[in-house]
Amino acid sequence: MIRVLTKILGVTALAAVLMAPSTMAQDPEQLDAAYLDRIKVDRYLDAEIWTNHSYNEFYEGDQIVLNFMVNRDAFVAIYSIDSRGRVNLLFPTSADQDNFVQGGVSYRLPEGDDDYDLVVTGPEGVENIQIIASRERFPIPDWYPTSGLICDWDDRLAFMEYINGNYCLGYDGLRVAFVR
Numbered sequence: 001m002i003r004v005l006t007k008i009l010g011v012t013a014l015a016a017v018l019m020a021p022s023t024m025a026q027d028p029e030q031l032d033a034a035y036l037d038r039i040k041v042d043r044y045l046d047a048e049i050w051t052n053h054s055y056n057e058f059y060e061g062d063q064i065v066l067n068f069m070v071n072r073d074a075f076v077a078i079y080s081i082d083s084r085g086r087v088n089l090l091f092p093t094s095a096d097q098d099n100f101v102q103g104g105v106s107y108r109l110p111e112g113d114d115d116y117d118l119v120v121t122g123p124e125g126v127e128n129i130q131i132i133a134s135r136e137r138f139p140i141p142d143w144y145p146t147s148g149l150i151c152d153w154d155d156r157l158a159f160m161e162y163i164n165g166n167y168c169l170g171y172d173g174l175r176v177a178f179v180r
Helices: 034-038 156-167
Strands: 004-008 011-013 047-051 066-070 074-081 087-091 107-109 118-120 125-134 175-179
Touching: 047 074, 047 125, 047 175, 066 074, 066 125, 074 156, 125 156
Parallel strands: none
Antiparallel strands: 004 125, 011 118, 047 066, 066 107, 074 087, 074 125, 125 175
């Protein structure tokens, strides 16, 4: 399932996720695809993510709320690739925040007491959002306040697989659920 925010004008998580330009100069054609073999799907764990707009179409100035849920207790990470190609960690929002969530409970970003908003800024384009869940703790990349990664690949989905395999798996065989 792919959730793509169309006509997104770049989501900026104010005060929570600040982005700095950088590039990732690796060609997907040259990457060793062995990391794909490391990813194991947990057939008993489901994850969902959705926005506050039913058509997932946003315009400059719109505030975005992300909602997510897992069917079982799990550890979760959520990142995006914005319209400029910048990789942003959306959840957890800080290194000291626990990424454990309860199954069957709907969570939202930002929460009511958070000190940031997700606001559409620009430029116009597509934003991809990925949720990763596992019943086992997995490493959260140290992307606070910015990852420094930029997707300059033509195939964003392949880039997301690269991110998943190289930044979010703690060991070979970790069982996870992915939703885009």
